[in-house]
Amino acid sequence: MSEATTGAVNVGQQRVRNASPAAADGPEHVSEPTAYDAILLASFGGPEGQEDVIPFLRNVTRGRGIPDERLEEVAHHYRHFGGVSPINAQNRELKAALEAELADRGIDLPVIWGNRNWDPYLADALRDAHADGHRTLIAIATSAYSSYSSCRQYREDFAAALAETGLEGELVIDKVRQFFDHPGFVAPFIDGLEAGLAEVTTANPEIDLTTEVEVLFTTHSIPTADAGKSGPASRGFGEGGAYEAQHRAVAEVVMAAVDSAEGVPWQLVFQSRSGPPSQPWLEPDINDVIASAPERGIKAVVIVPIGFVSDHMEVMWDLDNEAMESCREAGIHGVRVPTPGVDPAYVSGLVDLVIERIVGTPGSARPATTELGPWYDVCRPGCCENARLGFRPALAGLAP
Numbered sequence: 001m002s003e004a005t006t007g008a009v010n011v012g013q014q015r016v017r018n019a020s021p022a023a024a025d026g027p028e029h030v031s032e033p034t035a036y037d038a039i040l041l042a043s044f045g046g047p048e049g050q051e052d053v054i055p056f057l058r059n060v061t062r063g064r065g066i067p068d069e070r071l072e073e074v075a076h077h078y079r080h081f082g083g084v085s086p087i088n089a090q091n092r093e094l095k096a097a098l099e100a101e102l103a104d105r106g107i108d109l110p111v112i113w114g115n116r117n118w119d120p121y122l123a124d125a126l127r128d129a130h131a132d133g134h135r136t137l138i139a140i141a142t143s144a145y146s147s148y149s150s151c152r153q154y155r156e157d158f159a160a161a162l163a164e165t166g167l168e169g170e171l172v173i174d175k176v177r178q179f180f181d182h183p184g185f186v187a188p189f190i191d192g193l194e195a196g197l198a199e200v201t202t203a204n205p206e207i208d209l210t211t212e213v214e215v216l217f218t219t220h221s222i223p224t225a226d227a228g229k230s231g232p233a234s235r236g237f238g239e240g241g242a243y244e245a246q247h248r249a250v251a252e253v254v255m256a257a258v259d260s261a262e263g264v265p266w267q268l269v270f271q272s273r274s275g276p277p278s279q280p281w282l283e284p285d286i287n288d289v290i291a292s293a294p295e296r297g298i299k300a301v302v303i304v305p306i307g308f309v310s311d312h313m314e315v316m317w318d319l320d321n322e323a324m325e326s327c328r329e330a331g332i333h334g335v336r337v338p339t340p341g342v343d344p345a346y347v348s349g350l351v352d353l354v355i356e357r358i359v360g361t362p363g364s365a366r367p368a369t370t371e372l373g374p375w376y377d378v379c380r381p382g383c384c385e386n387a388r389l390g391f392r393p394a395l396a397g398l399a400p
């Protein structure tokens with residue numbers, strides 16, 4: 001990066017990071033260059049052996065009152081796979097793929113990996129980054145949509161990790177925009193839906209795509225209270241908040257991009273709910289929708305996991321095991337479309353998201369496939385707050 005770029009950075013950084021609490025109108029897209037010196041790949045983390053499972057689940061559920069019963073149930077999913085979540089291996093692969101893409105493009109930025117809930121922890125990653133001389137990080141979180149769990153919690157944990165390491169004021173952490181509608185994230189689902197529909201017609205040559213097949217776009221359910229607070233309050237997304245609106249918009253884009261999907265019925269469905277039964281979460285549940293498929297004349301479903309970036313536990317267990325079992329019980333054909341993983345379009349899209357921040361690409365020149373995007377670089381005040389836990393400080397957004 002040039003000297004000129006370095007100079008411009010400080011101006012942009014000050015403006016964003018020192019936004020006054022009253023500044024609800026700070027920039028949505030940072031249109032000045034920033035000289036980032038490393039990429040922070042931030043993820044969830046997962047256990048890597050039987051002895052990690054309970055400590056990991058305690059980290060995840062700290063302060064949240066998730067009943068032990070449910071913890072045991074989740075532990076069981078992990079135990080089934082030897083106590084190993086696939087997520088860390090996937091992040092190692094993603095890190096290597098990002099490094100290869102950066103090298104291909106001649107961009108000299110190291111990728112530092114840190115997790116919210118398991119080793120390598122964010123705090124350790126930040127300590128190492130600082131010791132290596134890095135000061136200005138651009139974070140990519142492995143989660144595409146707006147909600148507490150998928151956006152704000154990362155921003156809060158960045159702030160907490162800076163406090164824990166005493167690196168407040170030493171390290172800047174910005175975050176790329178939520179990328180639910182970035183062409184690189186959407187492309188693998190478009191390819192997957194096309195292939196999934198082809199698989200259904202090959203296996204069932206007589207099937208009528210417009211009456212007997214349903215596309216189920218699936219994502220992680222969240223408490224309706226969190227959903228309602230997802231995205232900036234000012235935008236009035238209604239009950240499901242920005243979270244649900246973003247998923248609907250992406251589903252529409254994917255449907256419209258696949259010729260063979262024309263006229264095929266589709267729904268947005270939810271999976272992997274937890275919490276007490278008394279607490280409302282987004283519905284319908286994917287398994288209920290599959291169970292009712294035969295009475296609706298549906299003989300096959302194509303499951304498109306638009307809520308997920310890789311085949312982690314929610315995909316491996318809740319879809320490939322549970323939802324497929326629901327399909328067998330209902331006597332219908334189920335096909336599950338791949339997640340982006342390390343798809344070249346996705347990996348190069350993530351690098352594009354970093355570059356638009358380095359360059360300071362104006363919002364009007366940013367790629368986005370829905371009317372909702374390009375999403376904010378700098379989250380709005382109160383964006384995606386947790387409805388139950390209340391306020392915790394967060395980076396990469398306007399105060400408070």
Ligand SMILES: CC1=C(CCC(=O)O)c2cc3nc(cc4[nH]c(cc5[nH]c(cc1n2)c(C)c5CCC(=O)O)c(CCC(=O)O)c4C)C(CCC(=O)O)=C3C
Nearest residue numbers: 044046064074085087142143149150220222274308312313
């Ligand atoms: C929206 C969302 C994503 C983003 C989608 C994405 O980024 O993919 C996500 C990702 C993940 N969630 C994961 C694991 C867990 N999430 C939990 C709990 C919860 N998640 C929630 C939501 C989300 N979670 C919510 C609202 C809760 C309840 C908390 C509360 O009540 O406040 C629990 C606790 C036990 C339980 O409740 O199930 C676990 C173990 C893993 C790792 C998987 C692996 O190991 O491969 C990943 C990537």
Ligand SMILES: [Fe+2]
Nearest residue numbers: 149220272314
């Ligand atoms: Fe989760």
